[in-house]
Amino acid sequence: MRSGQVTIKDIAKELNISCSTVSRALKDFPGISPTTKKSVVDLANKYNYRPNAIALSLRNQKTNTIGVVIPETVHFFFSTVISGIEDEAMSEGYNVMICQSRESYEREADCIDTLMGARVDGLLVSISRETSDLAHLQKVVSEGKPLVFFDRLVEGMNATSVVVDDYQGAYDATKHLIDQGCKHIVHLEGPDNLIISRKRKEGYISALEDHEMPIDEGLIIECRDGSEAEAAKLFQHLLESGAAIDGVFANNDMAALGALQASKSSGLKVPEDIAIIGFSNWQFSSLIDLSSVEQHGYEMGREAVRLMFQEIANEDESAKSQIRILDAEIVPRGSSSRIA
Amino acid sequence: MRSGQVTIKDIAKELNISCSTVSRALKDFPGISPTTKKSVVDLANKYNYRPNAIALSLRNQKTNTIGVVIPETVHFFFSTVISGIEDEAMSEGYNVMICQSRESYEREADCIDTLMGARVDGLLVSISRETSDLAHLQKVVSEGKPLVFFDRLVEGMNATSVVVDDYQGAYDATKHLIDQGCKHIVHLEGPDNLIISRKRKEGYISALEDHEMPIDEGLIIECRDGSEAEAAKLFQHLLESGAAIDGVFANNDMAALGALQASKSSGLKVPEDIAIIGFSNWQFSSLIDLSSVEQHGYEMGREAVRLMFQEIANEDESAKSQIRILDAEIVPRGSSSRIA
DNA sequence: GCGTTTTTTTCAAACGTTTGCAAGCCTGAT
DNA sequence: ATCAGGCTTGCAAACGTTTGAAAAAAACGC
Numbered sequence: 195m196r197s198g199q200v201t202i203k204d205i206a207k208e209l210n211i212s213c214s215t216v217s218r219a220l221k222d223f224p225g226i227s228p229t230t231k232k233s234v235v236d237l238a239n240k241y242n243y244r245p246n247a248i249a250l251s252l253r254n255q256k257t258n259t260i261g262v263v264i265p266e267t268v269h270f271f272f273s274t275v276i277s278g279i280e281d282e283a284m285s286e287g288y289n290v291m292i293c294q295s296r297e298s299y300e301r302e303a304d305c306i307d308t309l310m311g312a313r314v315d316g317l318l319v320s321i322s323r324e325t326s327d328l329a330h331l332q333k334v335v336s337e338g339k340p341l342v343f344f345d346r347l348v349e350g351m352n353a354t355s356v357v358v359d360d361y362q363g364a365y366d367a368t369k370h371l372i373d374q375g376c377k378h379i380v381h382l383e384g385p386d387n388l389i390i391s392r393k394r395k396e397g398y399i400s401a402l403e404d405h406e407m408p409i410d411e412g413l414i415i416e417c418r419d420g421s422e423a424e425a426a427k428l429f430q431h432l433l434e435s436g437a438a439i440d441g442v443f444a445n446n447d448m449a450a451l452g453a454l455q456a457s458k459s460s461g462l463k464v465p466e467d468i469a470i471i472g473f474s475n476w477q478f479s480s481l482i483d484l485s486s487v488e489q490h491g492y493e494m495g496r497e498a499v500r501l502m503f504q505e506i507a508n509e510d511e512s513a514k515s516q517i518r519i520l521d522a523e524i525v526p527r528g529s530s531s532r533i534a
Numbered sequence: 535m536r537s538g539q540v541t542i543k544d545i546a547k548e549l550n551i552s553c554s555t556v557s558r559a560l561k562d563f564p565g566i567s568p569t570t571k572k573s574v575v576d577l578a579n580k581y582n583y584r585p586n587a588i589a590l591s592l593r594n595q596k597t598n599t600i601g602v603v604i605p606e607t608v609h610f611f612f613s614t615v616i617s618g619i620e621d622e623a624m625s626e627g628y629n630v631m632i633c634q635s636r637e638s639y640e641r642e643a644d645c646i647d648t649l650m651g652a653r654v655d656g657l658l659v660s661i662s663r664e665t666s667d668l669a670h671l672q673k674v675v676s677e678g679k680p681l682v683f684f685d686r687l688v689e690g691m692n693a694t695s696v697v698v699d700d701y702q703g704a705y706d707a708t709k710h711l712i713d714q715g716c717k718h719i720v721h722l723e724g725p726d727n728l729i730i731s732r733k734r735k736e737g738y739i740s741a742l743e744d745h746e747m748p749i750d751e752g753l754i755i756e757c758r759d760g761s762e763a764e765a766a767k768l769f770q771h772l773l774e775s776g777a778a779i780d781g782v783f784a785n786n787d788m789a790a791l792g793a794l795q796a797s798k799s800s801g802l803k804v805p806e807d808i809a810i811i812g813f814s815n816w817q818f819s820s821l822i823d824l825s826s827v828e829q830h831g832y833e834m835g836r837e838a839v840r841l842m843f844q845e846i847a848n849e850d851e852s853a854k855s856q857i858r859i860l861d862a863e864i865v866p867r868g869s870s871s872r873i874a
Numbered sequence: 875g876c877g878t879t880t881t882t883t884t885c886a887a888a889c890g891t892t893t894g895c896a897a898g899c900c901t902g903a904t
Numbered sequence: 905a906t907c908a909g910g911c912t913t914g915c916a917a918a919c920g921t922t923t924g925a926a927a928a929a930a931a932c933g934c
Contacts, residue, residue: 198595199650199677201890212914217892227912242673244651248597249890251588252919255538267620268613270817277608280634289652291631294620310539311587312629333582337539422821451821477610478818481762481791541920552884557922567882589920592889 200241209233220245251313259289260502261309263319265297270477271491272320275344278495279318286503288315299324306330316340316502321348323388340505344498347389352515354505356498360390363487363522364397367471368443370485370524372405374469374532376441380413380432382425382453384445394445394473412437417449425452433460440468441530447472447479447486454484454529469530483528490520540581549573560585591653599629600842601649603659605637610817611831612660615684618835619658626843628655639664646670656680656842661688663728680845684838687729692855694845696838700730703827703862704737707811708783710825710864712745714809714872716781720753720772722765722793724785731785734813738783752777757789765792773800780808781870787812787819787826794824794869809870823868830860 206216211230219226219234220243237243251257260283264272276292283290291314293305302322307330309317317334319341328351334341335353343355371379381398384391395414402409415432417425425444429452433439442457444450450472457468464470471485479486497518546556551570559566559574560583577583591597600623604612616632623630631654633645642662647670649657657674659681668691674681675693683695711719721738724731735754742749755772757765765784769792773779782797784790790812794804802808811825819826837858 199653202892203890213891214893214915215913217890218913221892223893225912230912242677244647246592246653246890247651248588248591248653249919250892252586252592252889252921253891255919257588266617267607268610268617270608270610273608273613277606277634280607280632284633289631289648291629292620293624294617307584308629311584313539313586313588337582478821481818482822542922543920553921554885554923555883557920558883561922563923565882570882586920589889590922592891592919593921595889 199246200238200243201246202243205234205237205241205243208237257289257313257315258287259291259312259314260316260318260499261306261312261314262290262292263295263302263305263309263317263321264292265295265320265322267292267294271345271474271489274491275320275495275498278492278497279499280495281492282496282499286499288499295322297322297324299327303330306334310334310337310339314339316342316506318342318344318498318502320345340502342498342502342505344494347517349389354501354516354518356494356501356518356520358489358494358520358522360393360522361397361400363473363489363524364394364443365401366397366522366524367473367485367487368398368401369405370526371441371443371469371471371530372401372407374441374465374530376469377407378410378413378438379407379441379443380415380429380439380453382429382442382444382449383414383416384420384449385418386416391445398443413439417445417452420446420448422448422452422455425449426456427452429453430456430460433457433462442468442470444470444472447474447476447484450484450486450529451478451482454482465528465530465532469532471524471526471530475525479525480527485527485530486525488523488525490523494520539586540578540583541586542583545574545577545581545583548577597629597653597655598627599631599652599654600656600658600839601646601652601654602630602632603635603642603645603649603657603661604632605635605660605662607632607634611685611814611829614831615660615835615838618832618837619839620835621832622836622839626839628839635662637662637664639667643670646674650674650677650679654679656682656846658682658684658838658842660685680842682838682842682845684834687857689729694841694856694858696834696841696858696860698829698834698860698862700733700862701737701740703813703829703864704734704783705741706737706862706864707813707825707827708738708741709745710866711781711783711809711811711870712741712747714781714805714870716809717747718750718753718778719747719781719783720755720769720779720793722769722782722784722789723754723756724760724789725758726756734785753779757785757792760786760788762788762792762795765789766796767792769793770796770800773797773802782808782810784810784812787814787816787824790824790826790869791818791822794822805868805870805872809872811864811866811870815865819865820867825867825870826865828863828865830863834860 202213202216206213216234219231267273280290295302341353347355347357383395415428442453450470454470457464462468473487475486475488542553542556546553556574559571607613620630635642681693687695687697723735755768782793790810794810797804797808813827815826815828
């Protein structure tokens with residue numbers, strides 16, 4: 195018995211027939227005698243034969259694998275997206291190969307190189323924070339490989355993308371606070387170089403304008419690293435300055451948590467004195483009853499794969515470069531709900 | 535220009551030389567004239583040549599890919615393990631292919647089939663909750679494919695495994711509560727059919743015994759689905775029964791959170807009236823200042839890959855079937871720390 | 875100019891699979 | 905007998921790469 199897994203050759207040799215016959219017998223091709231077919235199938239089962247996907251890929255020039263480049267898998271949101279990607283891909287008989295860029299440009303380029311070397315049938319990419327040079331991505335499309343971006347929109351390249359509507363989510367979140375009676379709403383803003391941060395800020399401002407509320411630049415605070423501690427410190431500072439505040443819309447749930455902690459330690463009641471809502475609906479948010487905005491990561495993953503399949507199927511350029519914008523959905527919880 | 539990526543053949547044709555020459559030129563083989571080498575390398579760069587990993591795999595009978603079968607990627611712990619797996623694998627030039635069993639036996643078998651078909655060089659498996667029949671795994675080892683289990687130990691198969699020391703972690707957690715002065719410690723137990731639940735319960739009991747404290751079966755409560763709501767309800771019930779309780783060691787952080795909420799809503803102060811510690815050190819635990827036990831998932835992932843490489847390298851059976859037990863480490867936080 | 879060595883290049887096979895085409899065999903009609 | 909026609913099977917090439925062995929080309933000594 196040979197060491198590795200059984201191949202068509204092994205079966206052919208043992209039955210003294212040709213590989214062609216075995217191959218055809220295994221896939222119900224017409225023109226194979228029932229006797230032969232049975233003996234082949236029996237032996238294949240006995241030896242637990244599995245077609246060698248590598249050989250198939252080489253022959254068919256198709257790996258049935260899609261590559262995913264993502265900043266981090268440990269982030270709850272991204273792992274949710276991956277889940278959606280896997281489910282949708284698996285249901286179509288595709289495998290998924292994941293690489294983490296760790297928010298590094300260099301690693302991202304490496305990942306793409308590796309996946310291109312593995313001859314994946316398409317690439318799903320959420321670019322790293324560092325990435326501004328797009329040469330490595332241009333190469334991908336110039337070689338005719340389907341490419342779909344998700345979550346993070348890439349400016350300066352017209353490729354198919356799936357993103358969540360940050361503007362609308364932010365607008366709704368802010369409007370929700372207004373509906374709860376908030377008059378002085380702080381925005382804990384994300385890093386200015388990210389598109390999502392800007393979109394969310396715009397949504398916040400538009401909501402205020404639409405409700406004829408003043409925009410107070412002093413109530414917009416940038417949280418650069420987006421950590422809980424940073425937000426808590428900055429927000430505490432703001433409270434101590436004596437500003438009248440009764441609502442917070444944070445760029446992410448971590449920052450919202452920071453605001454929550456600062457509020458409580460300042461003796462303010464949530465949501466009575468101050469209503470708080472975050473963004474992203476992290477797992478912990480439901481646990482601590484923090485209102486947030488759901489980004490539907492799972493659905494985003496599935497949609498990205500669906501668009502990918504469209505690109506793989508359509509040789510023509512017709513379906514290219516569309517941008518799918520998914521709705522963000524506010525999830526009101528205890529931290530912001532004053533009205534029963 | 536042909537559609538797909540450039541191959542050695544393309545380069546050979548364009549330069550009117552043979553594939554062999556191109557291949558050797560690209561990898562600094564001796565016996566290639568400098569002129570030829572230069573022209574080949576230049577053209578390869580120009581066309582952005584990348585060796586076809588599929589073809590290489592077929593030829594070398596080695597895919598440089600390891601397969602991972604895991605119940606869920608969205609669990610924080612598992613995604614941490616994956617992170618470790620990826621880092622260690624990548625550093626050795628390996629790719630990782632991940633399949634989720636979704637805690638289903640059938641899907642698990644499917645995953646393994648797929649990965650075997652993809653001819654991964656080795657398999658890393660954390661079995662599903664449903665799995666009791668081990669035939670699909672036996673097949674893997676009988677075909678000589680390296681197999682390493684992680685996190686969930688498999689009884690009845692002697693394969694290499696990496697697990698965390700649940701017993702010791704539970705012992706330390708319980709001892710920690712005792713050290714904080716707790717006299718009546720509840721254990722919120724996990725489902726009895728899981729080995730980890732039993733180990734943790736044993737650790738809890740041993741710690742009590744070693745400190746000459748009575749084992750009160752009434753203080754051991756089974757939380758079957760391990761949700762926060764379930765734990766809160768059961769614990770609330772226990773409190774209302776008037777039992778004297780001043781400490782809780784929960785099988786996982788979700789249950790611990792349930793106990794925390796029930797305690798607070800009953801007007802008990804944490805940690806003064808009741809000290810609480812969970813298990814797994816989920817991401818939210820640090821955020822809500824819940825004490826827990828860290829399982830070092832990242833390290834577990836790396837270690838699993840290291841053992842895998844050992845198995846791939848060692849043809850002999852010498853290094854087989856070892857069990858690596860990683861230390862669990864208690865992370866004391868506000869929910870249990872009475873002593874400053 | 876010819877034999878000999880050295881340098882450079884090519885050939886061919888292999889990895890596992892599929893598939894168009896050709897070939898073998900058998901049956902029955904002429 | 906011969907041949908058409910239908911079943912069944914085999915051959916060979918292809919996918920992209922590597923590599924031992926052989927061949928070709930160049931360089932050298934005389």
